[in-house]
Amino acid sequence: MRYGKEMVQMLKEYRWSNRFMGSRECYDESDVIMVGAPMDYSVSYRPGARFAPQKIREVSYAIEEYSPYVDRDLSEVRFFDVGDLELPMGNIVSSLEIIQQAAREVLEDGKKPIFLGGDHLITYPVVKEVYEKYGDQLRLLHFDAHADLREEYLGERNSHASVIRLCSQFLPSKNIFQFGIRSGTREEFKWAGENLNFYPFEVLQPLKEVIDVLKPYPVYITLDIDVVDPAYACGTGTPEPGGCMPHEIFQAFRAMKGLNIVGMDLVEVNPVYDTAGVTSILAAKIIREAMLII
Template sequence: MGRVARCKKILAFFRNFTILFPCVRNCEKEEKKMRFDEAYSGHVFIGASPDYEKSRVVLYGMPMDWTVSYRPGSRFGPGRIREVSIGLEEYSPYLDRELAEISYFDAGDMPLPFGNPQKSLDMIENYVGTLLDDGKFPFGLGGEHLVTWPVIRAVYKKYPDLAVIHFDAHTDLRTDYEGEPLSHATPIRKTAELIGPANVYSFGIRSGLKEEFEWAERNGMHIAKFEVLEPLKKVLPALSGRHVYVTVDIDVLDPAFAPGTGTVDAGGITSKELLASIHAIARSGVNVIGCDLVEVAPVYDHSEQTANTASKLVREMMLGWVK
């Protein structure tokens, strides 16, 4: 059969197909009617608005784990947090608020270039800068903790009085890791050098080099070892009136509560204490102007315990910190 004859046969097939199934001809017209709620497909966080312009918060994924030194996989964290959010109640009995009271847009995951940390970080910084210019509250999902660094750079340009609250198992105060300055072990050191060590408040820290702890003490950085809630309560009054960014590494939790992360570290806090800490910030009146939650690695999260916990944390952070 020649080429022309084959084409005619194919066209005839599709003409007959549309006669038998007329909805095919009207697929564009019927698309909205036939499309299911994206939240039930795991594509967006539950309750997200499709309207960027009218939304106060923009939830965005930073699926990067290019510099991870131990267990990779956190680039899949943002997607899994969205997927499990369908099991989440939209009402918070802690705060007596529900997600319908705030408007948030889920932008999806950024198309970061695989294996190119510098270009990825530049893309994140530019994107967050645009969000801030548009008056949005940026809420990032990681991804390894290095993704916080370009966000801080963007936020600091807008808010030069910035203070950072950091929940983590690790100091993240190295200048480099195996000679590489762009590493998941360096974002808080970079942050401290940018905004000043005295403007960085780290909580739950239980792992790091001796030199990192010594550097923090020598330079006036605030580090609370092992605990979060009580030392946090003591410093919140000093942050009143400041613009504050909060970064939460899921491994601040004990592995019993969050096994699905790249660098687990025993002796962490409970999920109850982390929730109470989020609520303490909410009730303090501190002006939170952006936040992120990072390091969920689904491949190690066999019961989805970590992702479900992270999803609940996202709800509480939004309801508690976005006015």
């Protein structure tokens, strides 16, 4: 099994047979790098998110490369899909180290990372590396149904239920913006209201209200697919009724077009429960929108 630099170098050179649509053929000539992180060892309900990166790539060919939302085409973006990292099954600590190493190399090469999860814990090592580069200037935008602010879940700190709390250990809490949150403990909601820029239940309107505040700063986006109502995105591990509609997410990315977005991840798609593939297609379309505004 390959770890660290050796594995990332292998992925750069490998001619991946199932890349995301529109991917270039060369890592060095690309500005945006897509990396799959097929880890779902910390899920609290239904596993299966490890299969998402491959499925999202597969269904990406069902949508167009052109986005009418932002009037751009993927042919205008120099991005390269390196494929999936090889992660040791069940070993959370080693997997997080590998993900962090991959993020480090992408950033050191002067490129912007887009990670496909996987469960939401994959965000932690990526944001940690992005913070190493940008420091306290970094702003984290979190779109999710769940607060993910627990100090631990069932005695485990490395949990998808704790990922934003983990990020707040190094990133100033007032640099974190949460949108669409509609599930969590009373303690999580209280802590978020006192420490974060907390906008529960709604996505688009509060985002528009803070766009000008965000413009001077580097921005990282983490999007859990369950921010969208399960009526439109049932293929996820912990569905939570009461979410937004897909068009709100597309309009949100349109609103973020002028921001200095330095990276992103999309997590918690679960193809095992996505019987018609619509959640994976939605994820592919969101990724397209993200790449077109970075």
